[in-house]
Amino acid sequence: MYCFRLPFAMPSQTQLGLHENQFLLGSEGERQVWLKPFGDADQRLCDATNFVIRGEGYATQDDAARDGERWRDVITRAFARVHLAADFGDRQPVNLLTKAGEEWLSRLMGHPVSAHLAGVTVFEDQPDLRFVAAPSLEGRKRPSEERNRLVFMQAARRHDPLDSSERLAFDLYSGSFFQPSADSRLLMLTMAIETLLVREPRSDVARAHVTAIMEATKANPDLTHSERNSLRGSLKELLDESIGQAGKRLARTLEPRTYAGQAPDAFFSRCYTMRSELTHGNVPRPNRRDVDALAASLELFVADLLAGRLLTEIPD
Secondary structure, eight states: OEEEEEEEEOOTTOOOOOOSSOEEEEEETTEEEEEEESSOTTSOGGGOSEEEEEEEEESSHHHHHHHHHHHHHHHHHHHHHTTOOOBOSTTSOOOOOOHHHHHHHHHHHTSOEEEOOSSOEEEEOOTTOEEEOOOOOOOOOOOOHHHHHHHHHHHHHHOOOOOHHHHHHHHHHHHHTTOSSHHHHHHHHHHHHHHHOOOOBOOHHHHHHHHHHHHHHHHOTTSOHHHHHHHHHHHHGGGBOOHHHHHHHHHGGGTTOOBTTBOHHHHHHHHHHHHHHHHTTOSSOOOHHHHHHHHHHHHHHHHHHHSTTHHHHSOO
């Protein structure tokens, strides 16, 4: 017989209002699907933040896999209805325990061991099978003491004030460091750039063309009042340059630096395209590793925009 398991996590500030240590979600013949805490079998569900949906009694691997995906949708709908959130780990870094590691741990612990992975995992029903996660490895950023002293002293001498948009941009930049996923980091960092943008007027010829279209829209008797207002509001945005144009112009102030091997304006365009793919529902979503790598370079990009004169006065 085959089983499936689907782990997920809840935010620490929320609780699942179930006081038992496991909850039977569904039962049909030999098949049973349970909601359990991950790790501590005696922990009450209301005290846990890490969970696993476990299905048992499937005749084939395909049956188990299909039902695992179905139960993910069930939990998603239910959580949305009671205003709870669940992270199924799709966009989290992968902590992969190798097959050799599984075999070594199985011998060491005296029972079968398998890797704890995100998403639906199908496996043969084995007595006393345990799932373990590889330890999470996190890097720590720490500039040298000499460099810190130099930067702080120069910043104090300069006392270069930030305007309100720069302060907001720094809040968003800093907030990105506290986000658990690459997607949310990249989105917050592109938001930080947007707060710094000043959109310049288009050329006189372009503005005259847009204005003529606006006037034609206003005079069109076949359009309703709300349609005319809506269209003219959208057209008004075309009087100024696009966010992409303003972003590339701002990015060029960082030349001749490069980011991820690209000139600043090309790098900004790449990031903004990725942002659009994430926010406009592109399916499939961008590869998590690609987003993660881009977000890491974007952190440097935004920091350099906010460094002011220190960027050129203090060498890398």
